[in-house]
Amino acid sequence: MTQNFTFSIYQTVQDLPQKWDEVAHSNAFLQIPYLQVLERSAPTNMECFYIGIFENKNLIGVALAQYLNLNKLESFGERDKCLKTHIRNFVFKNFASHALFLGNNMITGQNGFAFSKEMDFNSISKILLNCAQELIIYFKKKNIKIHIASFKDFYKNAANQLKDDGFASFYEFNTQPNMIFELHENWKSEADYVNAFSKKYRDQYKRARKKLEEITFRELTLEEITKNEARIYQLYHYVAQNAPFNTFFLAENHFTTFKQQCGDRFVLVGYFLNENLIGFHSLLLNTTVLETYFLGYDDQVQKEKMLYLNMLYNMTAFGIEHAFKKIIFGRTALEIKSSIGAQPIQMSGFIFHTNPLINKYMSKIFPKLEPTLKWQQRHPFR
The missing domain is CATH 3.40.630.30 (Gcn5-related N-acetyltransferase (GNAT))
Known part of the structure; x- marks a missing residue:
């Protein structure tokens, strides 16, 4: 664990430490009222985890993680009926059905963590990776193999710094812009x-x-x-x-x-x-x-x-x-x-597959699974 930093993972909102909302004051998507929404009405294929980050036992950061079981999903989306879509659905069902997200997969934006003090991205990347590894072990003990772990939605400056630090070996992906x-x-x-x-x-x-x-x-x-x-x-x-x-x-x-x-x-x-x-x-x-x-x-x-x-x-x-x-x-x-x-506004995420062979070819596999996107930007103002 990064020097002086420790973390605890909670599964219920009532167990969260005091001052949680104080640390999360800059982002409503990390505050207790919203986390209670997730706890009481999350999608049926989702399990949420709330992460407290401590420095010398003082809470200085909060983060959110979500596990998704894609086998429980009724549909991946029915708009596009092309061959690529069928291939994508097959791959997700068979090789990526157990997914772990560090961040909030339900919304767009840099909403995965908040800190009450200035943090360098080297420390942030190590904390997030350690959280992911602990959750992968947690699910392994329940006989659930996490296939992919994703660190979701970073603006360009944050993504560049994370890439320079702890996420250098992960595949960086850019989906539709925010x-x-x-x-x-x-x-x-x-x-x-x-x-x-x-x-x-x-x-x-x-x-x-x-x-x-x-x-x-x-x-x-x-x-x-x-x-x-x-x-x-x-x-x-x-x-x-x-x-x-x-x-x-x-x-x-x-x-x-x-x-x-x-x-x-x-x-x-x-x-x-x-x-x-x-x-x-x-x-x-x-x-x-x-x-x-x-x-x-x-x-x-x-x-x-x-x-x-x-x-x-x-x-x-x-x-x-x-x-x-x-x-x-x-x-x-x-x-x-x-x-x-x-x-x-372009946003990035980072992803790795727990199967080393698949992970090695992630840069070739992932782009083939993304929906094709063609659009023309409009400029409405004088």
Whole structure:
């Protein structure tokens, strides 16, 4: 273990040490209310571990790890039906079905760890690797062989430093970029944002908003989310099932649990047509950052009413009107997200296979498994 640093791995939130949230204050995705959401409504094929990092017995860091059993997954995603997809699914089922993630596989962004003091990346890489090795041993004792271990979502500067230190021998992969919208400090309202568009994208905005005229939308209370839980899940599940690739599906009570645990910091907006719930989007208020979370919609209404694009506009308006500095829109739907102003920010992960022979050829195998991505970045502002 790195000099003076030790760690403990916890399986329940109630066992976490005091001052956990104090150390995690910069990231809501590592704080106890969100960890309780994971504990109470994690995907059925996921097991979460909470890691406390200590220096001379003082808690100075927190981290999250997740084990995924891909054998329990109903589908890896049903949008793409090509041969490459069938090969990818076969490989994942047979050679990567037991996966360990250091970080949060459910969201996009550098959300895997937080420290209360400045840490060098050499120490961070050693701590994370030691945590991974201890968890691999833990599962081995349960007769579960971890196939792959992945250290997830680092921005370029962090990735470069990790690569120079403890992760030098691991395969670095870059999947779809994270779409991030840095909000202009002079924008105080949605009108300021729209006025910054070029004519083409202002016309797109007007066209989309006109399509929304028959639809009402509002933030839902805990009672409303609970009442509509089955319908919300149905809308989410349709979108998730038709994604190009999936490693989990949320539990049906996930959004209700999120609202119960995080209160006003979690916002779920419902969209109604003739009083029927036909879509929703959700957000997490994370200090100065607005994190977009899962959404869902009725596909027929989405196509006719440009519902997804209108959700993106609404999330942006919320971010501006509540003075957030940036909005994390995550991966997927890159082109349409760029059309509302988000920029692609490349993120890296590191991965190794516990089979030395497979690991040796990871740089050749992994790129062949990634979904093919072709998109054109849009530039909506004057």
